[in-house]
Amino acid sequence: GNSVTQMEGPVTLSEEAFLTINCTYTATGYPSLFWYVQYPGEGLQLLLKATKADDKGSNKGFEATYRKETTSFHLEKGSVQVSDSAVYFCALRRRDDKIIFGKGTRLHILP
Amino acid sequence: DGGITQSPKYLFRKEGQNVTLSCEQNLNHDAMYWYRQDPGQGLRLIYYSQIVNDFQKGDIAEGYSVSREKKESFPLTVTSAQKNPTAFYLCASSIREETQYFGPGTRLLVL
Numbered sequence: 430g431n432s433v434t435q436m437e438g439p440v441t442l443s444e445e446a447f448l449t450i451n452c453t454y455t456a457t458g459y460p461s462l463f464w465y466v467q468y469p470g471e472g473l474q475l476l477l478k479a480t481k482a483d484d485k486g487s488n489k490g491f492e493a494t495y496r497k498e499t500t501s502f503h504l505e506k507g508s509v510q511v512s513d514s515a516v517y518f519c520a521l522r523r524r525d526d527k528i529i530f531g532k533g534t535r536l537h538i539l540p
Numbered sequence: 541d542g543g544i545t546q547s548p549k550y551l552f553r554k555e556g557q558n559v560t561l562s563c564e565q566n567l568n569h570d571a572m573y574w575y576r577q578d579p580g581q582g583l584r585l586i587y588y589s590q591i592v593n594d595f596q597k598g599d600i601a602e603g604y605s606v607s608r609e610k611k612e613s614f615p616l617t618v619t620s621a622q623k624n625p626t627a628f629y630l631c632a633s634s635i636r637e638e639t640q641y642f643g644p645g646t647r648l649l650v651l
Contacts (some may be wrong), residue, residue: 433582463639472546472630472642473583518582526571526590527598528640530582 431456435519435531442509443539450504450534452493452519460521462486462495462502467516467533476504476517511538543567544643546631551648553618553625561616561646563631570636572614576600577628577645586629589614590636618648626650 436451454462461480465473477486482497491506502519519531544565553559563572571590575583585598589608603622608614614633618625628647632640 465642470645472544472644473632475639475641478639522637526634526637527585527588528573528583532580532582 431460431521431523431529433519433521433529433531435517435534438516438533438535439537440534441537441539444511445508446538448504448506448509448513448536450517450519450536452502452504452531454500454502454519454521456500456521456523458524459497460523462493463520463522463528464491464493464502464504465518465520465530467518469515473518509536509538511540514538544631544633544641546629546643546646548646549644551646552651553648554651556620558617558619559648561618561629561631561648563614563616563643564612565614565631565633565643566612567633567641568611569633569641570611571634572608573632573634573640574598574604574606574614574616575630575632577630583630586616 432455463478464476466476467473477488479486479495485494493502493504516533516535518533520528547562573588574586584600587606589595605617630645631643634640
């Protein structure tokens with residue numbers, strides 16, 4: 430079946446550190462892949478997406494590359510800010526349009 | 541401004557009471573979704589609707605009901621049969637095969 434596995438949090442980093450949040454998936458075919466971000470008390474916002482192998486999604490300094498060979502979609506940012514503190518969800522879209530979410534990774538950035 | 545609105549932001553339910561959560565969108569999206577989010581968990585799909593007057597059960601539909609009489613609206617009723625309703629409820633909408641966009645959420649608490 431389809432599933433998404435992402436690294437457990439919380440992840441705590443100092444400001445300006447390099448960020449990687451790992452995400453791997455299991456799916457039939459080539460699903461679209463997403464990263465969503467959730468700030469405290471709010472809904473989810475789309476951060477970036479990739480629809481086919483080797484695509485790189487990017488937004489607000491965050492990047493993720495669709496790696497078919499390793500079934501991965503790791504989220505990276507070169508220099509994090511305190512304002513990046515949030516919960517990050519990796520997700521895939523199945524052929525029937527349903528979205529499968531990972532459990533989320535809480536990120537704390539210390540000033 | 542186009543978007544998804546959910547109301548109320550906080551909702552309190554008494555024992556044995558049915559409560560209804562509102563979700564409205566003015567994005568002209570055909571599909572709408574309801575998710576439940578519990579602490580430390582990913583999102584779980586309750587119900588979804590791909591067209592007016594039609595909806596399908598998701599993974600955890602028991603104790604919930606929905607209607608889709610208008611394209612813009614997809615209310616969720618949490619019935620007294622739902623024994624553990626305390627959670628954060630998120631509504632989303634999308635164009636078929638496109639990204640899902642989320643509302644700000646409703647937090648349901650039991651008195």
